[in-house]
Amino acid sequence: MAALSIRDLDDTVKEKLRIRAARHGRSMEAxxxxxxxxxxxxxxxxxxxxxxxxxxxxxxxxxxxxxxARATPPRAADLPG
Incomplete structure (x- = not known):
């Protein structure tokens, strides 16, 4: 796999990438x-x-x-046990 460096990236672009990555649930790199x-x-x-x-x-x-509205009051679950 190749590696790539990006220089002189505007700070606002980096922040938008960070937000977009978080929205998609992945790292900025991904x-x-x-x-x-x-x-x-x-x-x-x-x-x-x-x-x-x-x-x-x-x-x-x-x-x-x-x-x-509820017709009857809520009650606790009746679990076997």
Whole structure:
């Protein structure tokens, strides 16, 4: 595997990379590898399922549910034992 050094990277770019990597649950190095791989191969980097679903459906907004009040008081679980 090859190694690559990037000089004179703007601090704001580095911070945005750090945030993006954290959002995807990986190191900055892994994030940069994914970005570079995607740029030269045309493939989107694979994200974990939660991140992929969040990204795909975040623009749709949330859902407010009207939950009915409890008819009976809560009780402790009856576990065998």
């Amino acid at each position: 994030e940069i590898r994914a970005i570079l791989t995607s740029a030269v191969t045309g493939e989107a980097p694979r994200a974990d399922l939660f991140s992929a679903l969040t990204e795909r459906f975040s623009g749709l907004g949330g859902l407010d549910l009207d939950l009915p």
